[in-house]
Amino acid sequence: MKQAIPHETIKRLALYLRSLRQLSRKRVEIISSEKLTEHIHASPAQVRKDLACFGEFGTPGVGYSVKKLIAEIESILGLKEKQEVALVGIGKLGSALLAYLGFEKFGFRISALFDNNPEKIGKKISELKIEDVARIKEVLRRRKIKIAIITVPAANAQEVADRLVAAGIKVILNFAPHYLNIPKGVIINTIDMAIELQSLAYYLTHKEQSRASSTTTNLT
């Protein structure tokens, strides 16, 4: 019987992976859980607990093989092969994400771009043509893309989400500051930057809370 793994555990795996890749570039071969948490907000016990959800990876008293652990986490996260991603909304935020993130570096390839602005449709960004949002279903079904990022204004976000779901998208990272109604079986994570900022402002006047341990975003 499989136990549901907390999403926080999954996110920490991605953080461990980043640290491990940095260590690998520095030719470190074996790493202890203590060392692995040096640049992550987690305790060594947390690392061991997180990894134990997925199997036995380390050698007690010795540590983890950096190379093996990278391979294991890549396999758990489904990052062995590049994941194709659709980006909907090629405005300022969408373009900034394209430029800023360096998707290839961390296991993704942006392989479809969509916008509803006739002045943008048909133009190219680094070899990739911007398609009409009306063609989302057609393009994504043909290309078998399962992951999408929404960077459209709040007012258009639900319509875009509906199109993505109809196109077979299974995972959505949403930056539109809006609640999105999504059927069961599709995962959506909303990064709502306005809400993040507002909730942080709270701590300016409420010092008792100054070591809160975590903050949560919507995931359905």
Add this chain to the structure above:
Amino acid sequence: MKQAIPHETIKRLALYLRSLRQLSRKRVEIISSEKLTEHIHASPAQVRKDLACFGEFGTPGVGYSVKKLIAEIESILGLKEKQEVALVGIGKLGSALLAYLGFEKFGFRISALFDNNPEKIGKKISELKIEDVARIKEVLRRRKIKIAIITVPAANAQEVADRLVAAGIKVILNFAPHYLNIPKGVIINTIDMAIELQSLAYYLTHKEQSRASSTTTNLT
């Protein structure tokens, strides 16, 4: 004795506030907790529990006064007056956030911009001059700004964070994909978009987890 309020509660308050403001614009005067959760991933019981952390706001069997609840939540979050914010890193992401978020609309005013690029320093974005990062301490101390957003590359993020802390910044929203070492008493929330995407990819191959309830970002 004050109990620490979970950060998730604070974030939901910000979500309730957004819904309440929308309701207020539609001239709704009284709202039930059921109605309030219609566009939020939370149950009516959760709303009542969240608000109960801060006092008695509603009338049982009747509901909440929209106007009063807006005022109460604005007061709790410290949004009665515009909060001034410094933005460090006027690259693609920083500029996109400036344009995309509409800070004024949700209680903030960007009142200082910094970059380390000599070609950008001295230029203006909507009346605001981009200052040299070397002047962070001088400018922010004089202006008494307590909130900062970091949108610089990972390699520069720690240096910028150190400057912000030295300048008296108390709350940081960090978009650099990097662990930042921050002294106690300063709150940092890292929105790591690469990690968000990687952790979502997990759900493409692990269906048992398809209704995870929340995702967590670092907050120290």
